[in-house]
Amino acid sequence: MEKSTKDKTQTSGNGSSDSAEVVLPSLAELTDEELEALSDEEFLAGQGELLLAEKNLLLEQAASLKLEAERLAQEAEPGEVQFDEESGEGGTTTVDRERNLALASQARAGVDEVDEALRRMAGGHYGVCANCHMPIPRARLRALPYARLCVKCKAGGLSALR
Numbered sequence: 001m002e003k004s005t006k007d008k009t010q011t012s013g014n015g016s017s018d019s020a021e022v023v024l025p026s027l028a029e030l031t032d033e034e035l036e037a038l039s040d041e042e043f044l045a046g047q048g049e050l051l052l053a054e055k056n057l058l059l060e061q062a063a064s065l066k067l068e069a070e071r072l073a074q075e076a077e078p079g080e081v082q083f084d085e086e087s088g089e090g091g092t093t094t095v096d097r098e099r100n101l102a103l104a105s106q107a108r109a110g111v112d113e114v115d116e117a118l119r120r121m122a123g124g125h126y127g128v129c130a131n132c133h134m135p136i137p138r139a140r141l142r143a144l145p146y147a148r149l150c151v152k153c154k155a156g157g158l159s160a161l162r
């Protein structure tokens, strides 16, 4: 066998010149007026970025919480899950672990909400209140990209329904 240690570092010219640069101002930096002035397309693109960023954050949270829970589970040696009433220490790890698992599932629930919002966006009905079907103000969507209800409905506006 021949050892061919030839460095073939030839950068083959990547001819794809369609680097469509979308110059999007981060929605967070806009005033409410500027936010309202955006076209639907611009606004939705910005919201899409917010949603993806939120999703990544939640996924990271869920993963690290799960990892922490697993670490705690290892510390609390399996097989010795008897409650030691004298030291009472065995329970703390269990509580921490359960708290982590609960937070992790909360984070995953958040991911589901974000995914749902992305589906609504793909389906063209993002930003419409699921209850009263009125458009949700952009400022609210910016603050809560996966909001499903307008403020009125969220505040228990069900009583306003006839």
Ligand SMILES: [Zn+2]
Binding pocket: 129, 130, 131, 132, 133, 134, 149, 150, 151, 152, 153, 154
């Ligand atoms: Zn509503």
